[in-house]
Amino acid sequence: MRESELIADICKHNAELAACGGAEVLLAPGDDMALVKLAGLRVLVAADQVIAGRHFAAGTPMDQIARKALARNISDIAAMAGVPACAVATVALPAAMPDHEVRALAEGLRAAALVFQCPVVGGDIGTHAAADGALVVSVSVLAEPGPTGRVVTRAGACVGDLLCVTGTLGDGWRSDGSGRHLSFTPRIAEALALVEALGDRLHAMIDISDGLARDAGHLATASGLAVRIDGAQLPCAAGAGWQAAVGTGEDYELAFACAGQPPSSVAGTPVTVVGRFQEPGGARVSVCIGTEEHDVSALGWEHG
């Protein structure tokens, strides 16, 4: 079963959440983060993990693994235009992991917390029964809405809205495990600047973790629309073609829907118009290359 199917299955039960008691759930599973209300205060919350052999290759330095585990979550905060508040982490260690590597992992989380201004305030350290059990680092983050109070979701794109992206695409993850996914800077500042600059013209947003085709598809689906990408406009990273730019995961740039032209850059990062939202029907996500239109609705990165 693919993650997306299971998530769809879980989201079917969102109506139950209200019956659960506990916090009021303002935004349930299905977006980059959930939004809950605690004693009148809106809090964003999300969890994400990295698994050895899936999200990082054997031999990746511990500080880079720790950084990525936190950065993935910070990128989800950016997608909602939130501001990081704090994080908690659990780590499941291979039984044979030497002490100096465990310490390096803890140091790496601490260093990343400083960089991303998101203190790691608690968690749990466990050990696999197996000497070679796969290292799993799971991080949960809390965030607050930014200064305007606006939380931007995946839903809300309108027909005619422009699909825009920050930065460059296609070099997040390489098949050997290298790539920007180990060193990217989540686009918190860019997201807050977009809210500030575009105001109500910013209709929907997501971070590109599964590839632009899939993530623009998430925007389209949540908004009940289709989206057409202009292949010639894609800000391809050096060495990346259009397929890599829309199909590679882990770019951790922002994709957003906006009414009218966006600024050409925000917080020092270029912004590129790469497509347009349109009425549903035909391909949910397509890429136009010259006169050809490629259906890429099924393309993209499933982490598994």
Add this chain to the structure above:
Amino acid sequence: MRESELIADICKHNAELAACGGAEVLLAPGDDMALVKLAGLRVLVAADQVIAGRHFAAGTPMDQIARKALARNISDIAAMAGVPACAVATVALPAAMPDHEVRALAEGLRAAALVFQCPVVGGDIGTHAAADGALVVSVSVLAEPGPTGRVVTRAGACVGDLLCVTGTLGDGWRSDGSGRHLSFTPRIAEALALVEALGDRLHAMIDISDGLARDAGHLATASGLAVRIDGAQLPCAAGAGWQAAVGTGEDYELAFACAGQPPSSVAGTPVTVVGRFQEPGGARVSVCIGTEEHDVSALGWEHG
């Protein structure tokens, strides 16, 4: 390296947290939960995990695994006298796990959320590279202080305070993986009732996840004291001797320090006085059996 050593190492750096930005950290790593301040609101946050082969045996039904993963966290909320708000979860699945088991795990989390009144509002589903990778379920919870606003920590026990426990001890975890750890009810109602009944006489509290010897030791250490347990008073579960009652992990009862006598029961659960806090010096935690005093400071359950 044992978990306790690493946590001690991590706690050394708690002063750094303030420099991190993000939320104000009112209570840093080292207690059952962290306490942070978000826009003036105090929020409790914690994370805990269950790992196949460590926290549950092969063949344990998925709904019990899911329940335990959430219940462990709810027990941490009880330890602070908090009220559950919401949870997020990540699961790392063996690649060969059949779909119906994945669905049973998701169903189990949903069912547990209803029981514990703690909606699971988000998370991530990942798959190990290995067919037989160990299932890891990591859950993070948010909680609010109870109606009185009081948050009870591990620190604060005074010389002469009574060490008290709820329920019975020693049958949480059996060597074959069975035991109450798969079915216990976290002591949320009991904790809130203790705050109500004892007021300022309730000095410190913890949940018993590592065995009473170790967890009473945490109270003693956090309070700068020693604690002496009267073996004859221990409310041993059927079939459990005093060693099991103080040494077995995963009872998930509450242990607390109180000035003067506690009520004999709270929220329908018996309360037993089992010891007394005293000046440090000699054994940090001891158990008196007749005229013999056993140093059990090094006893107890390290999950690994």
